[in-house]
Amino acid sequence: METSNRKSVVLFGASSTVAEALADCFAADGYDLILCTRNIDAGNRLATDLKVRHEVNAKVLAFDATDYASHEGIVAECQELLDGMPEGVVLCFGYMADQVESEENFELAQRTIDTNLTGTISICERFAALFATRRSGWIAGLSSVAGDRGRKKNYIYGASKAGMTCYLAGLRNRLHSRDVHVVTIKPGFMDTKMTYGMDLPKALTASPEQAAKAMFKAIQEKRNEAYVLWPWRFIMMIIRAIPEWQFKKMDI
Ligand SMILES: NC(=O)c1ccc[n+]([C@@H]2O[C@H](COP(=O)([O-])OP(=O)(O)OC[C@H]3O[C@@H](n4cnc5c(N)ncnc54)[C@H](OP(=O)(O)O)[C@@H]3O)[C@@H](O)[C@H]2O)c1
Numbered sequence: 467m468e469t470s471n472r473k474s475v476v477l478f479g480a481s482s483t484v485a486e487a488l489a490d491c492f493a494a495d496g497y498d499l500i501l502c503t504r505n506i507d508a509g510n511r512l513a514t515d516l517k518v519r520h521e522v523n524a525k526v527l528a529f530d531a532t533d534y535a536s537h538e539g540i541v542a543e544c545q546e547l548l549d550g551m552p553e554g555v556v557l558c559f560g561y562m563a564d565q566v567e568s569e570e571n572f573e574l575a576q577r578t579i580d581t582n583l584t585g586t587i588s589i590c591e592r593f594a595a596l597f598a599t600r601r602s603g604w605i606a607g608l609s610s611v612a613g614d615r616g617r618k619k620n621y622i623y624g625a626s627k628a629g630m631t632c633y634l635a636g637l638r639n640r641l642h643s644r645d646v647h648v649v650t651i652k653p654g655f656m657d658t659k660m661t662y663g664m665d666l667p668k669a670l671t672a673s674p675e676q677a678a679k680a681m682f683k684a685i686q687e688k689r690n691e692a693y694v695l696w697p698w699r700f701i702m703m704i705i706r707a708i709p710e711w712q713f714k715k716m717d718i
Contacts, residue, residue, distance in 0.1 A: 471550075472496075472497075472498050472523075473495075473496055473497045473498070473553050474497055474498040474499065474500070474548050474550075474552040474553055475492050475497050475498075475499055475500075475552055475553060475554055475555065475556060476499075476500040476502060476544050476552045476554075476555045476556070477489055477492075477499060477500070477501055477502065477555075477556050477558055478502045478529060478531070478555065478556065478557050478558060478559055478589055479502070479503065479529075479531070479557065479558035479559025479560065480499075480501035480502055480503040480508075480509055480512065480526075480558065481501075481503040481504070481505040481508035481509055481512070482558045482559060482560070482658065482659070482660075483656075483657075483658035483659050483660075483674045484558060484608070484653070484656055484658055484674045484677050484678055484681070485556070485558035486512055486674070487674040487675045487677065487678035488556065488558065488678040488681055488682060489501065489512060489516060489524075490516070490519075490520075490678065491678050491679060491681075491682035492682065493516040493519070493520035493522045493524065494520055495682075496520075496522065497522060497553075498522050498523040498524065498548065499513075499516060499522065499523070499524045499525070500524075500525050500526075500527060500544050500547055500548065500552065501513055501524060501525070501526045501527070502526075502527045502528075502529035502540060502544075503526065503527075503528070503529055504528070504529065504530055506526060506528060509526035509527075510526055512524070512526075513525065513526050525547050527540055527543055527544065527547075529559075531559045531580075531581045531585030531586075531588075531589070532577070532580045532581055532584070532585055534584070534585075534588045537588045537589055537592060538592060541589075541592045541593065541596070551596055551597075551600060551603070552603075553602075553603065553604070554603055554604035554605065554606065554685065555589070555593050555603075555604075555605055555606070556605075556606045556607075556608075556681075556685070557586055557589060557590070557605075557606070557607045557608060558608050559581065559585065560581065560582055560608065560610075560660065561577055561578055561581040561582060562578065562620075562623045562660055563575075563577070563578055563622070563623070565618075565619055565620050565621065565622060565623070568622040568623075569622070574622075575622045578622050578623055578626045579622075579625070579626050579629070581626075582623070582626035582627060582629075582630055583626045583629040583630055583633070586607060586630050586633060586634075587633055590605055590607070590633070590634075590637060593605060594637060594640070594641060594646070597641065597644070597646040598641060598644040598646055601644055601645045601646070602645055602646065603646045603647075604646065604647040604648070604649065604685065604688070605634075605637065605641075605646070605647075605648045605649070606648075606649040606651060606681070606684075606685050607630060607634045607648075607649070607650055607651065608651050608653060608681075609627045609630045609631045609634065609650050609651065609652050610623070610624070610627035610630075610631075610652055610653065611652045611653075611654055611693070611698055611701075611702050612624040612627050612628075613625075613626075613627030613628035613629070613630060613631045613652070614628070614631075614652070614702045614705065614706055615702070615705050615706050615713075616628070617718055618717075619718065631650055631652070634648050634650040635648075635650065638650075638690060647688045648690075649684055649685055649688070649689055649690065649691075649692065650690065650691045650692070651681050651684060651691075651692050651693075651694070652691065652692070652693050652694075652698065652702075653672065653677050653681075653693070653694045654670060654671075654672065654693060654694050654695050654697075654698035655667070655670050655671040655672065656671065656672050656673075656674060656677045656694070657671055657672070657673055657674065658674055669697075670695060670697060670698070670701075671695075672694045672695050676694070676695075677694045680692065680694045680695075681694070705718075
């Protein structure tokens with residue numbers, strides 16, 4: 467199986483705020499990039515910026531996480547553009563609707579699961595098969611602390627990320643013997659388009675650049691699960707430990 471001679475990575479959801487910062491980390495380290503995004507204009511702007519500032523190759527592909535039928539073709543196109551297989555892939559796309567609106571409108575709930583969980587499985591399974599045959603590679607997915615425990619304020623998005631976290635754990639277990647690594651990143655709050663206008667606690671909110679650096683490090687160090695800001699690991703440990711009889715009375 468062919469592998470490109472240069473280091474390369476495919477970013478899915480490349481116009482996400484944190485993906486743009488992560489693309490910069492990879493390009494600064496000499497990686498060529500394929501930027502898969504619904505927003506071609508934003509992808510092209512990012513590609514031009516990366517090429518100029520870091521002298522790497524960066525190409526853009528149209529990608530919709532819920533257009534599952536197109537994914538096989540996109541994976542093939544990635545290999546064609548790279549003249550081989552990428553070293554690894556990062557899944558940065560995600561959709562979060564308002565919780566109450568999702569309770570009232572099933573289409574929003576379905577879109578959340580279709581994007582965050584089914585879209586993840588559709589992309590990962592294709593690369594898992596290729597990387598397992600090659601016996602190298604890595605897959606990194608941006609899941610969420612929202613998936614660590616269901617809360618009334620965010621349980622539909624949380625359910626999609628819980629599914630994603632569980633899926634990535636199983637994939638990591640399956641691919642370990644094939645020398646392929648899977649990293650689950652649970653960022654905590656990040657200051658991005660997704661959280662625009664929300665009143666987030668400053669001390670627990672990472673800037674896109676701060677988050678991207680932590681994610682890049684977690685990928686390079688082959689971590690299994692990584693939080694971006696360290697307090698989140700302890701916060702979620704406490705939240706998971708609250709007994710259900712008490713948790714169900716809480717407003718969090
Ligand atoms: N921000 C946070 O506090 C936070 C916390 C935990 C986890 N996360 C996760 O981190 C990841 C990155 O999000 P972000 O914070 O950087 O927010 P963001 O800037 O809103 O990025 C989300 C990206 O997902 C893309 N997307 C949504 N639906 C898609 C679809 N059907 N097909 C292709 N792309 C799609 C959006 O594309 P368009 O640009 O075309 O709209 C957007 O670029 C997401 O998985 C998110 O769930 C975020």
